[in-house]
Amino acid sequence: GQNIDQPTEMTATEGAIVQINCTYQTSGFNGLFWYQQHAGEAPTFLSYNVLDGLEEKGRFSSFLSRSKGYSYLLLKELQMKDSASYLCAAKKKAGNNRKLIWGLGTSLAVNP
Amino acid sequence: EAQVTQNPRYLITVTGKKLTVTCSQNMNHEYMSWYRQDPGLGLRQIYYSMNVEVTDKGDVPEGYKVSRKEKRNFPLILESPSPNQTSLYFCASSSLSYEQYFGPGTRLTVT
Numbered sequence: 001g002q003n004i005d006q007p008t009e010m011t012a013t014e015g016a017i018v019q020i021n022c023t024y025q026t027s028g029f030n031g032l033f034w035y036q037q038h039a040g041e042a043p044t045f046l047s048y049n050v051l052d053g054l055e056e057k058g059r060f061s062s063f064l065s066r067s068k069g070y071s072y073l074l075l076k077e078l079q080m081k082d083s084a085s086y087l088c089a090a091k092k093k094a095g096n097n098r099k100l101i102w103g104l105g106t107s108l109a110v111n112p
Numbered sequence: 113e114a115q116v117t118q119n120p121r122y123l124i125t126v127t128g129k130k131l132t133v134t135c136s137q138n139m140n141h142e143y144m145s146w147y148r149q150d151p152g153l154g155l156r157q158i159y160y161s162m163n164v165e166v167t168d169k170g171d172v173p174e175g176y177k178v179s180r181k182e183k184r185n186f187p188l189i190l191e192s193p194s195p196n197q198t199s200l201y202f203c204a205s206s207s208l209s210y211e212q213y214f215g216p217g218t219r220l221t222v223t
Binding site: 091 | 170219
């Protein structure tokens, strides 16, 4: 089957570090995306991992383990504006549809 | 500026009155897609298009139609809207890298 799991909600404090986990079961897996979505707005691209390991991009890093079907998004030096939903999406290999299998999102609240 | 635009951004309509939501991208992307987003259900793909005149169903195509006569435009058509089509709709486009660029969204209410 195809399934993506991520926590529904998380809370963290401004200036802290938070890790948002994502596990997936997807046939023909070929990469994992993280998107950020503020309430009522469009998702915006954060990161893409296709190989195992950590990809760092400023305050945000993303990790992938293909053998474990696991990824995480790490947010450092949290700011209030980081309060948003974080969507994990798995890319399927081949076929005509560049389909992404989307998680339901993790709603992160950053408190002062 | 590279972008995906959608119109209208907000629409309240009545059951059965045909409507079209337009989507346009200026990045020369071949792939375009429509999603709806509902609380607790996440993003669900309605239709997608690999190129001009090439469209196919996504996960929830019932009640929707699309067309792709030009590369930049991918309108979503609701021939006879029903209340269960009340949702937040996103158009997206992508290049070979698969990173999808989303439009700002259209919030549709069908009464």
